[in-house]
Amino acid sequence: MTTAVTGHELADALRERFGEAVVDSTDGAVWIAPAAIAGVCAFLREDEAHDYALLSSLTAVDYVEYFEVVYRLTSLSRNAMTVLKVRVPGRDGPSLPTVTPVWRGAELQEREVWDLMGVSFDGHPNLKRLLTWEGFEGHPLRRDYLEPPLPYTWPHGG
Amino acid sequence: MTLRTEPVVVSIGPHHPSTHGVFRMRLTFDGENIIDAEPVIGYLHRGTEKLAEERQYTQVITLTDRLDYVSSMTSNQAFVLSCEKLIGLEVPDRGMYLRVIASELQRIVSHLIGVGFFLQELGGFGGTALMYAFRERERILDLFEMLCGARITVSYSRIGGVFADAPADFWPALRRVLDDMPGYTDELEALVFESEIVQSRTKGVSPIDPVLAVNASLTGPVLRASGVAWDWRKAAPYDVYDRVDFDVPVGANGDNYDRFWVRIQEVRQSLRIVEQCIEQIEPGPVRATDAMLFRPPPGDSYVPTESPKGELGFYLVSDGSIAPYRCHVRAPSFINLSLFKEMLVGWKLADAIVSLGSLDFNMGEVDR
Numbered sequence: 001m002t003t004a005v006t007g008h009e010l011a012d013a014l015r016e017r018f019g020e021a022v023v024d025s026t027d028g029a030v031w032i033a034p035a036a037i038a039g040v041c042a043f044l045r046e047d048e049a050h051d052y053a054l055l056s057s058l059t060a061v062d063y064v065e066y067f068e069v070v071y072r073l074t075s076l077s078r079n080a081m082t083v084l085k086v087r088v089p090g091r092d093g094p095s096l097p098t099v100t101p102v103w104r105g106a107e108l109q110e111r112e113v114w115d116l117m118g119v120s121f122d123g124h125p126n127l128k129r130l131l132t133w134e135g136f137e138g139h140p141l142r143r144d145y146l147e148p149p150l151p152y153t154w155p156h157g158g
Numbered sequence: 159m160t161l162r163t164e165p166v167v168v169s170i171g172p173h174h175p176s177t178h179g180v181f182r183m184r185l186t187f188d189g190e191n192i193i194d195a196e197p198v199i200g201y202l203h204r205g206t207e208k209l210a211e212e213r214q215y216t217q218v219i220t221l222t223d224r225l226d227y228v229s230s231m232t233s234n235q236a237f238v239l240s241c242e243k244l245i246g247l248e249v250p251d252r253g254m255y256l257r258v259i260a261s262e263l264q265r266i267v268s269h270l271i272g273v274g275f276f277l278q279e280l281g282g283f284g285g286t287a288l289m290y291a292f293r294e295r296e297r298i299l300d301l302f303e304m305l306c307g308a309r310i311t312v313s314y315s316r317i318g319g320v321f322a323d324a325p326a327d328f329w330p331a332l333r334r335v336l337d338d339m340p341g342y343t344d345e346l347e348a349l350v351f352e353s354e355i356v357q358s359r360t361k362g363v364s365p366i367d368p369v370l371a372v373n374a375s376l377t378g379p380v381l382r383a384s385g386v387a388w389d390w391r392k393a394a395p396y397d398v399y400d401r402v403d404f405d406v407p408v409g410a411n412g413d414n415y416d417r418f419w420v421r422i423q424e425v426r427q428s429l430r431i432v433e434q435c436i437e438q439i440e441p442g443p444v445r446a447t448d449a450m451l452f453r454p455p456p457g458d459s460y461v462p463t464e465s466p467k468g469e470l471g472f473y474l475v476s477d478g479s480i481a482p483y484r485c486h487v488r489a490p491s492f493i494n495l496s497l498f499k500e501m502l503v504g505w506k507l508a509d510a511i512v513s514l515g516s517l518d519f520n521m522g523e524v525d526r
Contacts, residue, residue, distance in 0.1 A: 001393075001394055001395065001400075002393050002394035002462075028457075028458065053372045053373065054372050054373075054375060054377075054388075055375050056375070056462065056469060056471075056488065057375075057460075057471065057473065057486070057488040057493075059473060059486040059488075061475055061483070061484045061486075062484070070473065072460065072473075072488075074462075076372065076386065076388055079393055079394075081394075081462075103373055103374070103375060104370070104373050104374040104375070104496055104497070105373065105374045105375025105376070105493060105496050106375075107496060108492065108493060108495060108496055109375075109493065112492075116207075129200075130199065130200060131199065131200040131203040131525060131526075132200060132203065133200065140205060140208055141207060141208055
């Protein structure tokens with residue numbers, strides 16, 4: 001059975017190396033400062049005691065005051081899973097460093113987060129619209145997104 | 159004398175029969191060789207995650223049917239598992255067994271379609287293998303119809319169990335399918351893998367290195383074909399997967415051949431699992447009775463499951479209301495596209511079509 005590494009355990013392991021960058025921890029997750037996320041991820045992938053080779057998923061949640069980017073890491077060798085979270089404040093152009101150099105699998109997922117949530121990733125090789133189209137305005141998964149009115153009235157227009 | 163050549167950009171899709179739905183490839187050719195490749199997706203984006211935020215948890219189950227529409231049972235199961243984890247709900251044994259039987263049958267359907275289209279994409283063969291695969295698929299869809307009245311959009315798994323107990327005539331019908339399936343599988347395997355043309359066209363084509371595969375978050379048969387024995391049914395058994403015995407087939411080279419070979423072997427393992435479930439299943443309730451009004455406490459949950467395409471999980475964030483605050487789909491079809499460029503560059507167009515098919519993605523799940 002996959003071990004769920006609790007946030008407290010992981011926070012203790014990370015504090016001696018990253019100190020203040022470890023913001024907070026609960027049973028479910030550990031919160032990392034935005035600027036340090038790429039370094040923490042690289043460490044967790046490369047360090048043999050952790051060996052999180054697989055980035056299971058990367059997504060974001062809009063809590064209105066801030067965005068929370070959620071990294072779910074899996075270690076195949078240890079059969080363990082853990083969760084990193086990053087709080088990114090601000091509605092206008094929130095951003096944090098990319099983890100694409102650490103995991104190739106982050107590339108499409110970060111593009112998706114940028115497209116739908118409007119959180120941008122600094123250093124991403126190809127950060128452009130993914131599910132919506134070029135020229136789409138706004139980021140539809142934000143809580144305050146409103147669909148623009150149709151440019152015609154149904155059923156007469158078209 | 160050498161002729162000066164210029165790269166040519168060719169857009170294939172979104173309405174091309176070989177691209178498995180509304181998928182577009184932007185390929186750059188030098189002569190016949192691909193020198194750059196980019197997937198262009200989003201043509202089937204329906205905003206499933208946004209829709210889920212405006213619906214009750216129970217209503218979201220019908221949305222999950224429409225994600226991977228050749229594998230609805232496993233999508234339903236992944237979603238309800240995540241819901242059940244939010245409130246720590248215990249599911250009756252019979253409900254879990256029925257879910258696993260349905261999911262494994264669905265895995266067979268999904269892999270049959272994957273392998274069936276494989277020969278189609280190699281060109282020629284007149285769709286024979288595809289029609290063989292669809293014949294078996296049809297019989298399993300008939301079983302689903304007996305279980306829940308629907309064939310594709312099943313909504314069979316519900317929070318706390320399944321929609322209803324299987325009718326009495328389901329079991330003999332399932333028995334007949336299980337008796338016939340090994341023969342069908344042998345037939346399909348012989349048709350596909352004993353063909354010299356298939357072997358010469360697919361062996362060694364578009365190999366994926368295991369380290370790179372893990373790094374690119376590939377999961378499911380695509381990862382296992384590269385030799386990484388990682389299966390969420392083994393790693394973190396959900397429902398009753400810890401009570402059944404099955405093997406995890408792995409490939410050796412991670413090429414197109416292995417990716418299809420692994421799927422055929424998984425069909426056999428799924429049959430094994432269903433057989434064991436039939437032996438173990440006992441009469442009893444199929445659904446926890448306290449699950450009718452679902453209002454979980456604030457919190458989040460994620461349960462990784464092994465769908466036919468790979469790791470499928472729903473990240474649910476609850477704010478204590480009747481609708482999820484956030485419902486993110488970790489869609490294996492979508493993330494398996496991460497190595498699209500590496501797989502295609504250096505090969506020819508005819509190989510690209512097969513490599514694309516070997517990822518066996520489903521556009522409903524890619525675009526969500």
